[in-house]
Amino acid sequence: MKKRKYVIPGDVVAEGDYSPGPNTYRDGERILATKVGIAEIEDNRVHVVPVKGKYIPRQGDTVVGVIVDYNVLSWTVDINSIFYAYLLAKEVLRKGSLEKMAENKLEVGDAIVARVLAFDLSRDPLLTLRGPGLGRVSDGELVRVSPSSIYRLIDRRERLNKMIEEATGCKLTVGMNGVIVIEGSPEGTSLAIRAIRLVESEDRPDVLTKSIKSMFDMGG
């Protein structure tokens, strides 16, 4: 049974034999929240889903970033996080003809879809472009949302983003860092952006799916 509760920093989420999860800590017998958000108690685990906060990279996450700098060995990428990420040249350039290598050249200002290769708080995150669906973004629109709302878009068995894709005919590439690439017709894109903004502002799961559905049923 899941229990939900709105909390601000310092609020007692649970008392007694619980183990503190993300955004909570133990003070004696009590578990306290460290952020504004929704506390969830499941079995004996407690955690807080923050309403706001910066993206913290996790190994394996797909992110959308923008190149801000480069040197001989690597590109520096703004991934909307607390640190810049680094993309080493060997993670970009593939073996092959010179033409192929030139195709992969990245310039400052280019947007890329990448995967987080490694990260811990003592080092800057490393990215890779090796993998299906990764690489430079050649077309489409970037939409920035708060990273905590990304989970609403994808985590519930990937229903909402698929729903938006089907209704608008656009292709969505969702970066866990809160940046989304939308590719498609101008009308579909603007409809998709409105749907994403709705996902960002509405955090009640039951209401959310319903209101997205009714938005598409009305024809946008």
Add this chain to the structure above:
Amino acid sequence: MGKLVDEQGRRVDGRGLNEMRPVKIEVGVLKNADGSAYIEHGKNKIIVAVYGPKEVHPRHLALPDRMFIRCRYHMSPFSVQERKSPQPSRREIELSKVIREALEAAIMIEEYPRTALDIFIEVLESDGGSRGASITAASVALANAGIPMRDMVASCAVGKIDGHIVLDLNDQEDKEGEVDLPVAYMPNLNRITLLQMDGKLLHEEFDRALDLAVHGCEQIYGIQRSALQDYYFKQDR
């Protein structure tokens, strides 16, 4: 004697001895900042902006095991009766330091090593107790920015005027009274993060004053809580 408190125990602005000035807090008033808050505490009008956690510039200031916090308390030239020079005064530099330390006790600085956090506090109109109002508002702005904190920090001053221990001094009481004692307090942890005293108190008076200050901080905490709740959880329910 007797000009700050009359025979009925009323103060210069009509308040009782244990009564606080009206306090109003707004959350998320600045779009460009990661977190922000605006407070009106009596005649104080203060705006706080928080930026971070972010990369540290210049690079050498980064700390390998914790967050680097910068805090700037600044009074606008128009915040007082006579124009104040915009250059940070000795007092403002000191207040920046004590406010930073009062907040640093609550922020989980070890969660984000090698990052920086900027706290900008701008006093638009000043009254007595502006450091307390700044801490109160900064704490709300930090919560708005999603910075992990052990607890909120609420702050309030007590003082002694005409021989009475009173809550929340205004500008005149601060200047003409005998004692000013600002306190910042973490209500859920029951810990004090700032304690300063200007003047002299008897031991017994000090105990009484501190109890009153904690009582005041708890009232302020209630206002912080409802400001955050109104902003985040009441918009559409």
